Amino acid sequence: MHHASRAYRWFLGINYVILTLLALLCLFPIVNILAISFSSSDAVKAGSVTFWPVDFTFSSYKYILENQQFLNSFGTSLLRVVLGVATNLIFTILVAYPLSKEAAKFRSRTFYAWVFVFTMLFSGGLIPGYLIVKEAGLLDSIWALILPGAVPIFNVLLMLNFFRGLPKELEEAAWMDGAGHFRTLWSIYLPISLPSIATITLFAMVGHWNAWFDGMIYMKSPEGYPLATYLQSMLQQVTMIQSEMMTLEDATLLSQVSDRTTQASQIFLSVIPILLVYPFLQRYFVHGLVVGSVKG
Amino acid sequence: MRSNYRQFIRNVPLHLMILPGLIIIIVFGYIPMAGLSIAFQNFSPIAGFKNMNWVGLDNFRYLFDLPGFGQVVWNTVFISAMKIVSGLVIPVLVALLLNEVRKTGFKRTIQTVIYMPHFFSWVILAGIIVDVLSPSTGIVNMLLKAIGVEPVQFLASNEWFPYILVITDQWKEFGFGTIIYLAALTNIDKSLYEASVMDGAGRWKQTWHITLPGIRPIVILMVTLSLGNVLNGGFDQVFNLYNPLVYESGDILDTMIYRIGLQDAQYSVSTALGLIKSVVSFIFIGLGYFLAYRLANYRIF
Numbered sequence: 001m002h003h004a005s006r007a008y009r010w011f012l013g014i015n016y017v018i019l020t021l022l023a024l025l026c027l028f029p030i031v032n033i034l035a036i037s038f039s040s041s042d043a044v045k046a047g048s049v050t051f052w053p054v055d056f057t058f059s060s061y062k063y064i065l066e067n068q069q070f071l072n073s074f075g076t077s078l079l080r081v082v083l084g085v086a087t088n089l090i091f092t093i094l095v096a097y098p099l100s101k102e103a104a105k106f107r108s109r110t111f112y113a114w115v116f117v118f119t120m121l122f123s124g125g126l127i128p129g130y131l132i133v134k135e136a137g138l139l140d141s142i143w144a145l146i147l148p149g150a151v152p153i154f155n156v157l158l159m160l161n162f163f164r165g166l167p168k169e170l171e172e173a174a175w176m177d178g179a180g181h182f183r184t185l186w187s188i189y190l191p192i193s194l195p196s197i198a199t200i201t202l203f204a205m206v207g208h209w210n211a212w213f214d215g216m217i218y219m220k221s222p223e224g225y226p227l228a229t230y231l232q233s234m235l236q237q238v239t240m241i242q243s244e245m246m247t248l249e250d251a252t253l254l255s256q257v258s259d260r261t262t263q264a265s266q267i268f269l270s271v272i273p274i275l276l277v278y279p280f281l282q283r284y285f286v287h288g289l290v291v292g293s294v295k296g
Numbered sequence: 297m298r299s300n301y302r303q304f305i306r307n308v309p310l311h312l313m314i315l316p317g318l319i320i321i322i323v324f325g326y327i328p329m330a331g332l333s334i335a336f337q338n339f340s341p342i343a344g345f346k347n348m349n350w351v352g353l354d355n356f357r358y359l360f361d362l363p364g365f366g367q368v369v370w371n372t373v374f375i376s377a378m379k380i381v382s383g384l385v386i387p388v389l390v391a392l393l394l395n396e397v398r399k400t401g402f403k404r405t406i407q408t409v410i411y412m413p414h415f416f417s418w419v420i421l422a423g424i425i426v427d428v429l430s431p432s433t434g435i436v437n438m439l440l441k442a443i444g445v446e447p448v449q450f451l452a453s454n455e456w457f458p459y460i461l462v463i464t465d466q467w468k469e470f471g472f473g474t475i476i477y478l479a480a481l482t483n484i485d486k487s488l489y490e491a492s493v494m495d496g497a498g499r500w501k502q503t504w505h506i507t508l509p510g511i512r513p514i515v516i517l518m519v520t521l522s523l524g525n526v527l528n529g530g531f532d533q534v535f536n537l538y539n540p541l542v543y544e545s546g547d548i549l550d551t552m553i554y555r556i557g558l559q560d561a562q563y564s565v566s567t568a569l570g571l572i573k574s575v576v577s578f579i580f581i582g583l584g585y586f587l588a589y590r591l592a593n594y595r596i597f
Contacts, residue, residue: 008499015393016402022390023409026471029424032435036427047433095317098310099597106307112314113597119321122578124328125570127557131341132328148324151317157597181309210417213532217558228419232536235423260427267423274415282408 030271037061037265044260060261061269070266072223073230076142077209080226081273084146084208085201091151092159092200097185099156100163120153133218144218145211145226152207155200162196163189198284206274227270235263335568341561355568364547371458372548375529378462380522386466387473388515392507394474395481407478410471418468422536425464426451451537454545461546465533476518477511484510513592520588524581527573549573 031051036044037060038053048054064070095116103109123129129148138144166189174184190197215229222233335356338349359365390410397403413421428434429450437447450456488506497505529548538546549569557566588594 005498011499012396015396019390019393019397019402019406022470023406025467026410026413028435029428032428033424044433047438050435050438091317091320094313098314101310105303106310107303108307108311112318115318116321117596119325121581122329122574123325124331125567125574126553127563127567127570128328128331128334129324130558131331131334131563132324136323147320150320150324160597181307181313185313206415210415210419212417212419213535228417231423232419235419235426236536260433263423264427267420271416271420278412278415279408282411 033264033267036261037268039261041259041261060265063262064265064269069222069230070227073225073227074269076224077227080142080145080211081205081208083142084149085204087146087150088152088155088204088208089197089201092155092204093185093190093197095151096156096159096163097181097189100160116151116153116156130217139218140220140224142224145208145214148214149207152200152204155203158200159193159196162193166192195284198281202277202281202284205277209273231266231270234266332567332571332574334564335571337564339564339567341563351564355565356572358565359569359572364544367544368547368549368552371545372527372529372550375458375461375534375546375548376526378458379465379530380525382462382466383469383473384515384518384522386470388477388511390470391474391477391481391511392503394478395507407471407474410474412471413468414472416468418530418532418536421464421468422533425460425537429460452539452541454542457538457542457546461530461533461537464537465530476514480511480514481507517588517592517594520584520591521594523584523587524577526580527577 028051032049035051035053036049038056038058039049040055040057040059043049043054098106099109099113099116101109124132133139133144133148138147170188170192171184174188179187210228211226212228212232215224215226216232219225219229222230225233336350336352338351338354394403394406397406429436431437431447431449431452436450441447448456450460484507488510489502492502492506527549529550531548531550531554534546534548534551535554538551550573553566553569553573556562556569585594585596
């Protein structure tokens with residue numbers, strides 16, 4: 001270890017190169033999109049844009065920010081994230097705390113735990129799920145996007161494993177001081193669970209921001225689409241065209257679809273919120289996730 | 297008796313806490329399971345649940361007779377098997393490489409960057425991938441052209457499409473997959489390495505005799521748990537990347553369920569297919585958890 005051999009130093013050098021290439025491979029497509037979004041559409045059509053904008057311009061961003069549907073969808077997504085994350089957090093914590101108790105102290109615990117976990121293993125599937133949302137009268141409402149996934153079981157498991165890892169003495173001390181379960185959860189458990197809470201907050205945020213399928217099936221008109229669903233409907237048309245298999249029908253679509261620069265800037269604008277949140281929470285989720293998933 | 301009563305009183309708040317979540321799970325988790333009964337009916341959304349019209353196994357027979365059904369099952373298993381294998385091998389390799397890096401700044405930067413694609417949705421990534429792989433203006437084909445190779449229609453070719461799915465899935469997820477292995481690697485007892493150096497073991501021997509056995513339990517765990525995904529080809533990814541030209545090689549059970557159910561409005565047939573998928577998946581997940589419990593002492597909660 002003290003004197004690295006020549007072969008090992010070679011290995012280290014190559015290792016650095018490989019890892020750097022892997023990281024660049026993850027970055028390039030995103031840089032490519034960014035470059036396209038700031039380039040003129042002529043340059044993009046000519047195929048001369050790679051990783052640096054050609055004929056730098058803000059015009060596609062100006063165009064999007066005047067697009068009412070984009071702005072509406074952005075707003076819908078923001079509202080969805082706020083309501084959805086709050087709902088997810090409340091349910092996750094309220095369910096995880098009782099389930100983290102020992103079966104000897106809370107007898108129904110194992111029963112409850114299986115009731116919840118079973119829905120992770122088996123589900124009614126697409127159509128029955130859709131029919132329930134419809135019967136509940138939630139179609140076209142933002143709650144159709146929030147309530148069906150209000151209790152994220154995976155996050156509950158992360159949280160309950162974290163709660164379980166906390167020292168028993170904390171809880172006992174709280175009880176000695178006359179605190180009940182609600183008080184113990186609120187004043188003792190939550191403040192020391194911030195890393196785990198940060199992790200599940202990140203997951204819930206990203207999940208809600210990225211979700212597109214439920215918006216597509218539960219919103220009757222595109223006006224109610226969250227951003228991801230709106231983008232999906234725009235990009236899907238491009239997929240057809242890009243694969244160069246146009247029918248007459250697609251050709252008419254093409255005339256309505258904005259060009260690649262606009263697509264690129266929409267894509268970029270929609271990942272900005274994730275890029276903003278992710279670096280701050282990253283150090284938590286690595287820790288939180290590992291604590292939650294790897295047990296002895 | 298008295299202490300039982302006291303314990304119950306003391307636990308009432310716990311029941312109250314769990315109640316709201318329980319209601320949500322019953323409404324959106326269990327009632328749809330009851331709704332699976334429409335797989336055995338000729339369900340029409342207009343008639344609703346009131347006029348049940350039981351048809352026994354007709355919907356299942358219809359499905360099995362569909363031309364191409366076998367192909368869809370094959371596509372699903374083939375694509376997910378490739379994803380499972382590459383999803384195990386690549387993250388382990390990357391974790392091993394990252395583990396050799398001593399400069400923390402470099403290590404952290406690489407980690408941050410390779411985790412990132414995991415947090416983008418397939419909608420966004422499909423937008424990027426379609427662009428990057430475009431035959432006329434995509435950067436990959438531009439590079440191919442530069443070295444004199446004919447442009448490839450990656451997303452419109454049945455030969456390429458399944459592999460594009462696997463490659464892009466790995467591109468999105470390998471960084472995230474490394475987290476767990478990296479954590480396992482850092483937990484290996486350092487004194488083992490020191491002892492092996494005393495015994496004259498080189499780097500390769502250390503890797504072979506200490507590092508790999510050290511992460512074996514985690515690898516076994518991940519292999520067994522991944523069994524549950526055998527019938528998941530990845531709906532989001534396939535749906536956003538495919539087009540009718542590649543249905544032959546890219547159509548998976550989930551996309552078929554979607555097309556039959558919500559596009560063709562054949563609710564009962566689609567639910568029958570969903571039921572088959574749920575049951576088979578359940579068996580595989582159960583098997584996975586059982587093996588994980590036996591081999592790696594893993595428990596869900």
